[in-house]
Amino acid sequence: MKEYDFLIVGSGLYGAVFAREMTNLGKKCLVIDKRLHAGGNIYCENIKGINVHKYGPHIFHTNDKNIWDYVNSFVKFKDFTYSPxxxxxxxxxxxxxxxxxxxxxxxxxxxxxxxxxxxxxxxxxxxxxxxxxxxxxxxxxxxxxxxxxxxxxxxxxxxxxxxxxxxxxxxRLPVRFTYDNNYFNDKYQGIPIGGYNKLIEGLLKDIEVKTGVDFFENRNELTKLATRIVYTGKIDEFYDYKYGHLEYRSLRFEHEFMSIPNYQGVSVVNFTEKSIPYTRIIEHKHFEFSKLSETIVTKEFPQEWKPGTEAYYPINDDYNNKILRKYNELVKEENNVIFGGRLAEYKYYDMHQVIASALVKINMFK
Known part of the structure; x- marks a missing residue:
């Protein structure tokens, strides 16, 4: 008899939703994450009262009322119109x-x-x-x-x-012939009141979570703990790069605290000249309409993924999709491993799509 029904590798949205729903079904889950915090890329660090989106800006948006109601059942979302x-x-x-x-x-x-x-x-x-x-x-x-x-x-x-x-x-980019600066077309848009950590805390409430645990450093021992594994990391890493490395884009962030109330007057400014090395500047306080007298801004620098950096975006060109098809053939042979999320599925998911994907998979166990 295994100690857990599910070992969930990764505490981002996919892992957290899966853990929540399986726990509600009476299953015992252990969630691990190699980072020192839960929440994956939606994690926010509170610095002097400002929720800093540590891994890039996240605005929740969806046309699916069920998904919107689902996230609001854990934390209330405040309406936010993204107008970069x-x-x-x-x-x-x-x-x-x-x-x-x-x-x-x-x-x-x-x-x-x-x-x-x-x-x-x-x-x-x-x-x-x-x-x-x-x-x-x-x-x-x-x-x-x-x-x-x-x-x-x-x-x-x-x-x-x-x-x-x-x-x-x-x-994915909207084009409108009206004077409308709302970036997304979706009916429901918002930011969790108190930041995204509140959402993750709600999802993982009363569930065992261990951070600072690298699955690949303790793979044999960890695998023995549970009947099934839910894996949300890089699919090529799971198979020890058997068919070579898939390519990802990574990001580097430079955060700066400023003793002024307002730096750029908007949450995000994109810099479209190729000669400027960063793609955008994020001013975090504007996501939650903060009236604090200080601010924090972040410059976002894109870079190629290499070992030791974080993988953010899959590059779904012909070269990578050819490699991915080989890995997906291995996935079909797995009986006790579930692959989910942007990295494990090698798909460009938005947050609501990640949640929907997890809920679909969970329905298989009901």
Whole structure:
């Protein structure tokens, strides 16, 4: 008889949701994490009363009322409309692309004229079936917007030329012909009151959690503890890189405390010039409408993943997807291991998608 029903490797959203629901079903779970805190990438560090998003900004958004009600059952969310700005050569533009952006670019107020201008640029480019991100972006918004607001930001974010990136990456970006700076189209949007740690604490309440535990350093002993394993780490690492390394993008953060009440007046400013090494500056207090007299800002520097750094974004191009298919064949042979989350599934998930994926998997055990 094993001590636990489930050993859950990783205390991010997927692991925490799985642990919560299995515990509710009467199963005994042990959650481990190699970091010194629970919560994965949504972890916030409270510094002088400001919840700092340690691993990049997170805004919860979904059209699924069941998912929205689910997260609100653990912590109440406050409405938050994400309206970032883009900085190109010291000129600010509204995001996502909307009539404010188009007016700032072309001094055009009419949606009809804007649509015509974009249509002409798209026609001139002549991309009938876009083959890469550059062609896809130009076919959506024309050459001007692509060159000023997409190309430089995207290429430094992914560390690859836009012509070498898949089309799906840019398809997520909204384009509107109204004066609407709401970045997301989703009906439900917000930030947990008190920060994301409150959500993780609610999910993991009364569940055994051990931090600072590296699964791969104690794999044999840990595996013996439970009937099944839920694994949320890198899929290639689980198989000891048998078919080679999958590629990921990593991030480096520079946090700075400032003795001023307001640095940039908005939660996020994207820097779209490729010559500027960071992709954005985050001012954390604006996520929770803090009125404190001090502030904390973070510069986010993208970099290629290498051992010793954190893996954030899978790179789902043809090269990596070919390797992934080989690993997924091994996954099919597993009887007692469940793979879930952005790294284990090698998918670009948003938070609500991670939760939905975990809940679908849990339904198999009900």
């Amino acid at each position: 700005l883009a900085n190109y050569k010291d000129t600010l533009y509204n995001l996502p692309f909307n009539m404010n952006t188009f007016y700032q670019l072309w001094n055009i107020k009419s949606p009809v004229e804007v649509e015509e201008k974009i249509k002409n640029q798209v026609k001139e480019a002549g991309f009938i079936r876009p083959k890469n991100l550059e062609e896809q972006a130009i076919s959506m918004v024309g050459k001007d917007i692509y060159e000023i607001l997409i190309k430089g930001y995207t290429e430094k974010q992914w560390g690859r030329k836009a012509i070498d990136l898949p089309t799906f990456i840019i398809k």
